[in-house]
Amino acid sequence: MADVMLMKKRKKRLEQGHPWVFKGEIEKIMGDVAAGDIVNVRQANGMFLAKGYYNPHSQISVRVMSYNEREEIDQEFFNRRIREAWDYRQRMVEDTNAMRLIYGEADFLPGLIVDKFGDVLVIQVLSLGMDVRKEMVLHALKEVIAPKAIYERSDVGVRELEGLKQTTGFLYGESDGLIEIKENGLKMVVDIIGGQKTGYFFDQRENRASIRDLVKTSVEGEEGASVLECFSHTGSFTVHAAAFGAKDITCLDISEHAIDTAIKNVELNGFEDKADFEFVVADAFDQLRVWEKEGRKWDVVILDPPAFAKSKGAVPGAVRGYKDINLRGMKLVKERGFLVTASCSYHMHPELFMETIREAALDAKKILRLVEFRTAGRDHPKIHGMDENNYLKFAIFEVRNRG
DSSP states (O other), rough: OOOEEEEESSSTTTTTTTEEEGGGEHHHHHOOOOOEEEEEEEETTTTTEEEEEEETTSSSSEEESSSSTTOOOOOHHHHHHHHHHHHHHHHOOSSSSSEEEEEEEGGGGGTTTEEETTTEEEEOOOSSSHTTHHHHHHHHHHTTOOOOOEEEEEEOOOOHHTOOEEEEEEESOOOOOOEEEEEEEEEEEEEEESOOOOOOOTGGGGHTTTTTHHBBBBBSBBBBBBBEEOOOOOOOOHHHHHHTTTSOOOOOOOSSHHHHHHHHHHHHHHHOOOTTTEEEEEEEEHHHHHHHHHTTOOOEEEEEOOOOSSSGGHHHHHHHHHHHHHHHHHHHHHEEEEEEEEEEOSOOOHHHHHHHHHHHHHHTEEEEEEEEEEOOOTTTTOTOOGGGGOEEEEEEEEEEOOO
């Protein structure tokens, strides 16, 4: 096994828990190594730090699999890691048959995402080292979880940075692409083939439940609030709002497929007569301006946009996007109503995200009172020392007029 020797003068990120070794941190490689091979990572003095798989074609040269020099990265390793991940989810996640089962580095399986939708698993393989071990991953999933089917959604651009092609398809078993799951006691239909990412965003589960107290009453004290959900995807916040007593709900997304799914989810729970629903297919940036001119207002406005910044270079544009959408959103909130806003862009760090909202409030002539700040749910644990895990920001503000 080859040894990757790190530079003497470097940040001690690896020792602090960060599981990546970047190309610029490597002093030399001792021994023969091919892309995807397991290597030992050592300090400049030869002391063992970790072992992981190597990819000379990626800026992330080594992704750590183990901190035990004697541990073999074999079939038993994958069985054990996946069993530990499943045990953790069974302890931490309740009232659901669906969850993020494997969260890459946070489950010590870098480059691997596995989402569980009932008895169907959807996997994303994001790195070369994990791709060459995919058969061991599949064997372990079948051994530990015993799913009916396993579908691959490795149709993401990051694979190309690893020298891999994008790919999708069933790897094991068969299933209808539309799967019914349960979340917070509610039913949701998920499209694992045509939906975004793996079909559903589990990271907002607890956050969706957190809007309960916001939507029970209007700011005037009447039973049931009015709610606007923007970037609705499958309408998950819409369904939760209806379950929690909202009486007037507007659901907005640019995708007709997403809105059709949101309608199905409302009907699946028998909520179509529980509230007055309005489903709108439109670009949120444009539509919010139209509603502002019309003078429309809601008790609660929910903004859960896609990632505007997928790289450092995209941050300035993302800041403008987040500022604009939050400014438009808070202008549509009634006095003493609530703005629920999120960002899933890692490069929008929490401080920058909150500062951007503060700037939007200044321009909108609003005073914001922070009610709650949250991150991803408990099926998305975070490695302390790895900021890349801290991508989701979720804030609830009470909105008041200034002047």
